[in-house]
Amino acid sequence: MVSELKIPKIGVEMQSAVIDEWDIDDGSQVEKGEILLKIQTEKVTYEIESPDTGYVKILGKEGDEYDVGSVVAVIAESQEQLERYQQPNNGVPQEKNQERYHEENHSIEQENTLSKLEQEIRKKNRKVKATPLAKKIAKGMGIDLTTLSGTGPGGAIIKRDVFKAQENASTTKQEESGTAALQTHSETELDKLVAKRSPLKGIRKTIATHMMASLQTSAQLTDINEIEVSKLVKFRKELNEDLASHLGFTISFNHLFIKAVSIILKELPIMNSSIIEEEVVQWKSVNLGFALSVEGGLVVPVIKNVDQLSLNEIATKFNDLVARGKAGILTADDLSGGTFTITNIGSYGGYISTPIINQPQVAILGLGQIKEKPIVNENREITVGDLIGYSLTFDHRLIDGATAGEFQNKFAHIMRNPKLLLVK
Structure with missing residues (x-):
């Protein structure tokens, strides 16, 4: 019996996942329930367990993205069964980059499409000691690796050797391939300046994709301002002096900010909306996400139905x-369903930012560090007060300046009158 290990569907929004890391070696024996690999979805990293006991053949590659349902490994009861399963056209993963998979595995289908000359070069190159990248570059340039000498470990042909061969060949026909020679030279010079190369993958790739997609999707505008929060600072101090021992934890500024925004979104529901295709969707629930820095990147956990929670429940x-x-x-579930997001850059000393909207939401509130700064009071006297910098980025397709201003006025009012956090 042979079991297939497929990319599972985790949550209704999941369409694909990136293989972060295999925890076992190809061909190794594993037990049912043993962790085989980690995958990175658009939301979070998951550990995938073995569905059976047996021997594993790894099909999926670290750093590559696979659709839900793609076969990334097979588990057989015996090594003999595993070998029979590995016959041509068996166990091919449904990888998005099928061309790369077939190329690396020398598929028969691709081989038949090559010209006789290309086939001869590839047959020779397979017998040569060279890195996979050098082979790939040589194939693209039509270079016969058997004519090259390697300068890599153990005499292996590396990328630099292939580029050097191309550069030397170019000198004999400068008029025809002057541009190609220049590009090759530039690549060689660039390599001398590079300290390290690493693939953009996992959570960093997810963040990069989402941030670019957000900017390309909506018309984002950011309002920047600051509020005096001296009363809020005092309120929090008194609250913790009275309740910290009873609660078992202290109330943080993040708890207070989240409570304040939950009140505003209930009063100003247009800010608790989304634009989905050609419709404006106003959500029943107020589900507030907050940016959280974790190892390797950033996630946005969501507090569901936050407008129905007390300050103590929000903090918990x-x-x-x-x-x-x-x-x-x-x-x-922890990372889905958000209708508005808060990001606090004050935790690492930031004061003002221009945060990017978490799609398909229509706004995000950025909060900075609270600082003691000179202020002018109602008597036009200069005193020292506690100020916080903040920024509201909103989707101008739906939210106009007046609506954004109303949100900011409500937020400032609560910050200056923090006892409202206990009665609303």
Whole structure:
């Protein structure tokens, strides 16, 4: 019996995943329930267990993206069964980059499409000691690796050797391939300046994709301002002096900010909306996400129905999500369904930012560090007060300046009158 290990569907929004890391070696024996690999979805990293006991053939490659349902490994009861399963056209993963898979595995289908000359070169190159990248570059340039000498470890042909061969060949026909020679030279010179190369993958690739997609999707505008929060600072101090020992934890500024925004979104529901295709969708629930820095990147856990929670309940749920986020055990549900997002850059000393909207939401609130700064009071006297820098990025397709201003006025009012956090 041979079992297929497929990319599972984790959450309704999941379409694909990137293989972060295999925890076992190809061909090794594993037990049912043993962790085989880690995958990175658009939301979070998951560990995938073996469905059976047996021997593993790895098909999926680290750093590559696969659709849900793609076969990334097979587990056989015996090594003999595994070998029979590996006959041509068996166990081919449904990888998005099928061309790369077939190329690296010398598929018969691709081989038949090559010209006789290309086939001869590839047959020779397979017998030569060369890195996979050098082979790939040589194939693209039509260079016969058997004519080259390697300068890599153990005499292996490396990328530099292939580029050097192309550069030397170009000198004999400068008029025809002057441009190609220049490009080759530039590549060689660039390599001398590079300290390290690494693929953009996992959570960093997900963040990069989402950020670019967000900017290309909506018309984003950012309002920047600051608010005096001296009363809020005092309020928090008094609250913790009275309640910290009873609660078992201290109330943080993040707890207060989340409570304030939950009140505003209930009063200003247009800010708790999304634009989906040609429709404006106003959500029933207020589900507030907050940016959380974790190892390797950033995630956005979501507090569901936050407008129905007390300050104490918000603090408890927030602390739980942060703890599980740092431990890497957030679920897809923890990271989905958000209708508005807060990001606090004050934790690393930031004061003002221009945050990018978490699609398909229509706004994100960025909060900075609270600083003691000179202010002018109502008597036109200069005093020292506590100020916080903030920024509201909103989708101008739906939110106009007046609506954004109303949100900011409500937020400033609560910050200057923090006892409202206990009665609303």
